[in-house]
Amino acid sequence: MGCLKLVYRQEEPTLKVVHRDLNISSKNCAGLYRYGYQGSEKENEYMNGEAYTTHFRLLNTQLGRWMSPDVITMPWQSPYVSMDNSPVALTDVMGAATDGGGGEGTRSQATSFLSQHLAGKSTPSTADANAGPPTANIVHGMIGVSAGEQSMPKPTIYKNSSGQQVSINDGLGETVTLSDTDFEEAQFFANELNEGSDDDVIKGVMSYDILLAYREFYNDHKSYDGYTYTNVYNMLFTKPYPNIASDPTAPMGSGGPGIVFEWIEGGPMTKGMLKQAMKQLPKLFRWNSHHIIPKAVFKKFKKALAPFMELNGRYNLKNLPTPFHGNHPQYNRVVGEKITQLGLDGNINAESLLELQLELRILLRDAYNSKKTINEYFRHL
Amino acid sequence: MHNQIRHSADVVKNGVYQLEVNEKQLESKENYELINSLLLMMNANYFLSNQHTVPGLDLKGIKGVLTKKDRLTDLMVFTPFMFGFKYIVSERFVECLREIKVSNEEYCLFPFEIKGAKINYYLMFVPIVPGTEIDFSNSLVYADKEKLYEQKTYFSLNSYEDYKRLYDTVKFKSFDKISLPKSYLTKDILDVQGAVSMFFSKRLINILEAKDISNLVVLKKGIELVFN
Secondary structure, three states, X not given: OOOOOOOOOOOOOHHHHHHHHOOXXXXXXXXXXXXXXXXXXXXXXXXXXXXXXXOOOEEEOOOOEEOOOOOOOOOOOOOOEOHHHOOOOOEOOOOXXXXXXXXXXXXXXXXXXXXXXXXXXXXXXXXXXXXXXXXXXXXXXXXOOOOOOOOOOEOEEEEOOOOOEEEEOOOXXXXXXXXXXXXXXXXXXXXXXXXXXXXXXXXXXXXXXXXXHHHHHHHHHOHHHOOOHHHHHHHHHHOOEEEEEEOOOOOOEOOXXXXXXXXXXXXXXXXXXXXXXXXXXXXXXXXXXXXXXXXXXXXXXXXXXXXXXXXXXXXXXXXXXXXXXXXXXXXXXXXXXXXXXXXXXXXXXXXXXXXXHHHHHHHHHHHXXXXXXXXXXXXXX | OEEEEEOOOOOOOOOOOOEEEOHHHHHOOOOHHHHHHHHHOOOHHHHHHHHHHHXXXXXXXXXXXXXXXXXXXXXXXXXXXXXOEEEXXXXXXXXXXXXXXXXXXXXXXXXXXXXXXXXXEEEEEOOEEOHHHOOHHHOEEXXXXXXXXXXXXXXXXXXXXXXXXXXHOOOOEEEEEEEEOHHHOOOOEEEEOOOOOEEEEHHHHHHHHHOOOOOOEEOOOOOEEEEO
16 A cells, blocks of 8 residues: 555664655655645645645745636736735635635635536626725726726727727727637627627626626737736736626616626736746746747748848747647748748738738647647648 | 649758758859849749749859758758749759659759768759649639638639739638649649649659659649649
8 A cells, every 4th residue: 555664663763763764864854744835735846846736726935926817706806816915814725715814805705706606607796796805906997887987998909900990998908910700709799898889788787708708809819929928917917907797886787787897907016026927937837939930931031021020029929838839840831831822922011921920820729729739730731 | 643742841850941051152142133133032023024034043152051950851941932942952853853854944953062961962943834824714722721621612713813813802822723734734843833832743753752862742632733
């Protein structure tokens, strides 16, 4: 059964016997103890043992942040905040919600959220959302809520390659370029989500599923574009984080409480924490920057491409996980062939190269979903 | 009977080139401006109307260096891209062309020096058959994104102008079938505008395979080439 036999020897000190029989070479047992802060198990593979594993997620005690978003929506704080920013007073053994401080809206509320979530109830109750601390720094977007006295946040503008654009009043003020197919999807969300749209079911109340779908859509086309330092930094600490919750002030309809799309501002940040985060995050995610039109291909066609695009330009970079990324000569070949075709057709220009980058992004997404490596996926193209 | 050929991306470590042409040396040539505008800038219209001048270009003394991880092969890809010049070929490859007496009109060779290579290599120029020669009513063109589809939707095209107009809606398209006039039937090497990979005749492929020419991949599911 893998047990070791310890033999009592009167002539030797007990600890010495234990050391020898268990093959412990160090002079004490401290290095072997696997548990640390709040009794959680150390994760030695990450961050030189400064990470702790819990049931739901990984905690980086150097940063004081969870390394993945909260499984339970806490509308009043960033999903990466650990111990409600009170690491001495509070604990969070499961990685789901804090306990021990007795603050409002902590474990009991989170448990309620979680139980509903696991039971398949997709709409959180008004009471749950209302239970957050009154000082929570929440900025409501325009979607589904009458913004009232609040300043009107900027919409996100989605564009396609032929210059059409559609805006969605989500308050982020981003500009995202999409392929034609994805653009149609953006048009759908604009129709469904923008205030004053034709959907007259109930003003200010909308399908939770559509909001979730929009969040996924946004993440696919914006956040997915990169766990770049800037994006991660913005997501964690500066830019409002998109969240869906119920709003007691929203008008009530037959379907229940109003649901709002809201933006939660990032948590506090020190220079030291930022430095650590910048060092650790790429290692944790194991995502590396990838050139959509790779360096070697760009070099080969530089004379023709350089006037229209930058190798390290925004549209030519995408972060991809390492095992999927790997060496990809087949991908390079395919990209080279596509550029050759553009050249043979006399169509190398900024517009066609942008279209190529978008098409390659879609192919990379398909490749990622196929569970093959980039090289294997493009071998057959 | 013709088949498409290409280099092997498993042999070429970065997938697109294994030789780097010394660009500074190229730039120092007296006719660099012409080389640049005709071959390097990927100006298809200019190239197609002036490609007959390529065999007379002074490309003597151009040298190349093998990239670190690559090895010499009989068919080699290089950087920078030069219109009409897809490969640098070895003496063994050229011997195959001579053995089956491929017409000199179909290709043109420029001696190319590779640092450390013991045999002769040549820059091989193959004139591009312009798209205006393609019989589009008998060819099959589809949107590139349907490449992996079993059932493809083919565009209804009648002329090269129709094909060019497609660019407004579909930037990337591929051929499943290309129809050329019968006058091209006897050619052993064909490089057709719109088809990225070259076509080699069956007899040329046979001898290249028999001689075990390295880095040559014959595409089984390439574009079908027909002659009407």
